[in-house]
Amino acid sequence: MTFRILKKFVILTLSSLCILCPGEIKSAQNEQYIVGVGDILEVNIIQPEQLQTRTTVSPGGDISIPYIGSVRAKGQTITQLQQTIQWRLANGYFKYPVVTVSLIESRSKNYTISGEVVTPGNYPLGENTTVLKAISIAGGFTRFGSSSRVKILRPRQDRPGYRQIKVDIKAVMDGDARADIVIEAGDIIVVSEGIF
Incomplete structure (x- = not known):
């Protein structure tokens, strides 16, 4: 039993x-x-x-x-x-x-890149992805894209909205690695058209 x-x-x-x-x-x-x-x-x-x-x-x-x-x-x-x-x-x-x-x-660990890059859109965030690397992943600048007119819109933690961070990609390409900012989840990278 x-x-x-x-x-x-x-x-x-x-x-x-x-x-x-x-x-x-x-x-x-x-x-x-x-x-x-x-x-x-x-x-x-x-x-x-x-x-x-x-x-x-x-x-x-x-x-x-x-x-x-x-x-x-x-x-x-x-x-x-x-x-x-x-x-x-x-x-x-x-x-x-x-x-x-x-x-x-996982959709929260992404960033967006828009403006004058070959393939704008949403991308998964890799470890230590910098702005220059993100631009490279998006195919690089279009012929109208300006390396001196790049900014990050970073979500604010304390209130709704975004904080704007200017990035000098030209300085990065000239060897200043400190100017190449590591992006965070939710960042929007905007590459503007150059002034001709």
Whole structure:
């Protein structure tokens, strides 16, 4: 009799692990990732009922989750966000919720380059990407692009809007590496037309 109970317990435990492992593996890979605006996340609520939802982090930094509504996501790691959702569900909705959060697509770690470059657009931000490197990735200057009329519009942390940073690419090309600024997530690089 006790062997049957033990056997059932082992089967239930293994079944639970099979269900949980894929989400835990994804979560472990992304646990240090800091969520940002535009990121696409998948939220799985496994207990007490199965619910899966994909959500995009809003410009305000929130995501919408069934049963609990708006949850602040921006600035949290995947693990922290998972714990926040689980805690909110446990306080008033479910007794022992099991929640996994996975990063589906990172859109917050991008920069934009516009104006007089060959291929303007959004690009994924690599480690230590500088303005000159970003211009190179975008195909370089068009024939109208001016190396002395480049600026970065950097999102402000203290209030809405952008801070303008002028970049002298001509100085960088003349050997002044200090003038080549490392870009950050959300930066917009604007290459203006030269005055002829």
